[in-house]
Amino acid sequence: MAKRIRYEDRNHEPIMPPLIRVKTFREYAFGYSVSLALDEAQRCLFCKDADQRCIKGCPIGVDVPGFIKKILEGDLLGAYKKILEADPFPSICGRVCPQDRQCEGSCILYYDTVKGKRNKGLPVNIGALEKFVGDFARISGVEVDEKSVKPTGYRVAVVGAGPAGLACAYHLAKLGHEVHIFEALPKAGGVMTYGIPHARLPRDVIEWEVKKVKNLGVKFFFGHVVGRTVKLSELLEKYHAVFLAVGAGRGRLGIKGDHLKGAYSAIEVLTRVSLMKSDLFPQSGTPLNLGKKAVIVGGGFTAVDCAITTLRLGIETHVVYRRTRETSSARQEEWDHIMEEGARVHWLTQPLEIIGNKEGKVIGLRCIKMVLSKQEEGGRPKPIPVEGSEHTIECDSVILAIGQKANPVAYEDLPGLELWEDGTVKVDENLRTSIRGLFAGGDVVNGGDTVVRALAEGKRAGQSIHKFLTEEVKL
Ligand SMILES: Cc1cc2nc3c(=O)[nH]c(=O)nc-3n(C[C@H](O)[C@H](O)[C@H](O)COP(=O)(O)OP(=O)(O)OC[C@H]3O[C@@H](n4cnc5c(N)ncnc54)[C@H](O)[C@@H]3O)c2cc1C
Incomplete structure (x- = not known):
């Protein structure tokens, strides 16, 4: 097997151009072709102590070098079975896992978890390879999970x-x-x-x-x-x-003014669109009135998913987050995606109060700028308010993506x-x-x-x- 050490030339998944993808709820990442997958698989160095690196970084312990090796051998069914030994849903995990914090964050090309030092390369695109293998099985209709054992009676x-x-x-x-x-x-x-x-x-x-x-x-x-x-x-x-x-x-609320008309929890907005088809209103029965401009509060998966949704509904989208991009929990590339699609992200901005008019309808979100201090909060630098930096972002709706309980x-x-x-x-x-x-x-x-x-x-x-x-x- 030819082994090439290439650092910066990670193969990214081809994705729809922003102006096209923002008009559709269709999947925007196209997935690897066979040649891209083979090229990316060759970047793996097959570390002998992978159990201390990418495998350890994966919460479910997928044998990453094991399945990548199978791809290089042209045995996609073998690669699929290798993933299934640990993870039943490769097509899902390949798409949604925050690999930058998990397997890829521990890839030796990027970060040597054993020596504890940052290397100069970009990690192997393990997520895209897992998606490729899962989609191979899905598209070709491979079914390997047969119930072969006798019923136990339990x-x-x-x-x-x-x-x-x-x-x-x-x-x-x-x-x-x-x-x-x-x-x-x-x-x-x-x-x-x-x-x-x-x-x-x-x-x-x-x-x-x-x-x-x-x-x-x-x-x-x-x-x-x-x-x-x-x-x-x-x-x-x-x-x-x-x-x-x-x-x-259960979506968390908890900002002054969250009772106003036009203030939503993220889960309500996402459920209405994803499950109750409110994006198809009036053809479908569930309305969702977010107005022309929405402000989303939060910096995790949920905030980014709300932005993906409101952008596709044609709504001017702002995101306010009290920390920085690097300290957020969403996938870094997804911030790029929503910003390319037109979302404006206000980093280091803390919401203070949702403001309403006499009719009790949202008209804005009052915020204050923050700065990261040397104190720690949950292992991250604590943001503290900048005196005199209060300001209001006018909007028709506020979506709170500040956690669930x-x-x-x-x-x-x-x-x-x-x-x-x-x-x-x-x-x-x-x-x-x-x-x-x-x-x-x-x-x-x-x-x-x-x-x-x-x-x-x-x-x-x-x-x-x-x-x-x-x-x-x-x-
Ligand atoms: C908007 C959003 C985006 C996210 N994006 C990502 C991402 O990109 N990547 C990632 O890794 N993680 C993401 N997460 C986190 C991830 O989705 C969750 O951690 C994961 O789904 C938790 O799985 P679970 O099975 O514990 O709960 P859930 O996925 O919440 O499933 C619980 C199920 O229980 C059902 N249920 C609840 N109460 C009852 C009841 N009383 N009776 C019967 N059924 C009930 C619910 O309807 C639901 O179907 C995201 C979370 C949110 C909210």
Whole structure:
């Protein structure tokens, strides 16, 4: 195998030009061609201690050099199977993982995690290669996840069909357990379906990955709000174990003036567009009145996704974020994308108050400029206000993308369930809660993180539940 060491010539995925992509919700990143994938795969140095570098950087432990090697050997099915050993959903992770902070952030070309020093190159584009392999399987209709083991007789209920619930169900079904997923919404996928815009993660990609779970015999019960249509305590009686994976889908408000007409939580806006088709109003039934100019507050995935959405709805889009781009949690290239599409980002700007008119309608957002201080806040420099820099950005709507919190509807009938002060569920290292037979994982435990972390916790919960069933539950 020819080994070339090239640092700066990372192959970027071809993407639609900004003026075209801003007019459509179609996916704007086209993915690698075979030749681009082969060229990029050759940049991998196949580090002997990759388990301390890219593999360790991946929360679900994908054997990165292993699958890249298969690409170079022309064995795409082998590459796909290699990824599936750790991660059930390569087409999703290749698209949405913040690889710059995970596998790619630990690539030796970029940062030597063993020596702890920054190198001079750009990392291997692991995300694009994973997407390439996942899409090869999807487009060619490869199905490798067959249920081959005998049914065990154990029955497990999973609450929530987001990445954590799906991954748990996938692993349990492969071990021969009967799994039923109860989901409040009419579709599976959780935030991947109702939050992340189609332009970043098309629905047919999610449907393909969910089909793998269905093919293993997992049954889905949609429109079941656990805590309302069925109680968690009833599920605990009817099933041998229950996995709680209801995410953290309640949008945070909490800025003065957030009651005004035209102030929204990000989740409301994204759900209305992604799930309820308000972008097609009046042909479709759900209206969304954001006016001509919207200001989005926040600096994470959610803020960027709101900007992608409002730009495509033809709305003048501003984003205010109290820190800098480098200290934000969104993917760096996505900031580039929304700015190319016309979003104006106000870095180091803290919102103070949403301003309304006499009719109670939003007319602006009062803000203050910030500066980064030497003090630390959560491992990052703390922003402090610049005196006398208050100013108002006029707008018709304000969208708050300042985090989500757990929605306790599913578990409020279980007084014995131990929670943290912020409402997230307490678990031990095996993801067991304080109630026997009830396990939990994903955002409802970690308070909001990434798709791949939810997948990893779902998988870990599947392993713990299997151990619990086979060692502690008699049939
Ligand atoms: C807008 C947005 C964009 C994001 N973008 C990215 C990204 O690009 N990359 C990334 O890695 N991460 C991203 N994240 C974070 C990531 O999506 C989450 O960390 C991940 O989806 C959490 O998975 P989960 O399965 O724990 O919860 P969720 O995905 O929230 O799924 C929970 C499921 O439970 C269901 N549910 C809730 N309550 C009940 C109930 N009572 N009864 C039955 N069902 C119920 C919900 O309807 C939902 O389907 C983003 C988050 C948001 C909000």
